[in-house]
Amino acid sequence: MGYEIERKFLVEFPDVKKLDVRKRIGITQTYLVNGEHDSQRRVRRIDEDGNISYTYTEKIFITPVTREENEKVISGEDYDRLLKQAKNEFKPVEKVRYAFNYHDQLFELDTYPFSNSLAIMELELKNADQLIDFPDNVRVLKDVSADKRYSNSALALAGRFPADKIGEIS
Helix, strand or coil: CEEEEEEEEEEECCCHHHCEEEEEEEEEEEEECCCHHHCEEEEEEEEECCEEEEEEEEEEECCCCEEEEEEEEECHHHHHHHHCCECCCCCCEEEEEEEEEECCEEEEEEECCCCCCEEEEEEECCCCCCCCCCCCCCCEEEECCCCHHHCHHHHHHHCCCCCCCCCCCC
16 A cells, blocks of 8 residues: 545636646546445546546545555456445545646646536645645635545535635635
């Protein structure tokens, strides 16, 4: 297993045409019953320009921004078999991910069909204290790295973003 350090931000839905988009990926993410040591398990169906692939991921959360992650590519047959272990209370997450560069940082912008005004922007870090150079044309509303209400699993359960007062971060 590898470690992943990631920060997540709630942002206003930006004009995607103004971003240096490297990839546009359609993702269907389905949560499975938890694994050993209460690990979070999921499968993804990934559509990148009509090329379909599947992944299986297990995560163990260490801190709000650090997790142990094991991800592997699986076959369509394995994907179909694993879907039988889906958590019934969670709807699959449908999202479009835009991967874009800004000042030598690779951001991922996740957009959801239930909102045309908000999105989640993520950045994997080399270390938890790394400074982030935010894109000029993306308005960051708040850091949601430690707010479980903005996790994909919570969004899958709610089918919407949380209704709360949003404060802009500087």
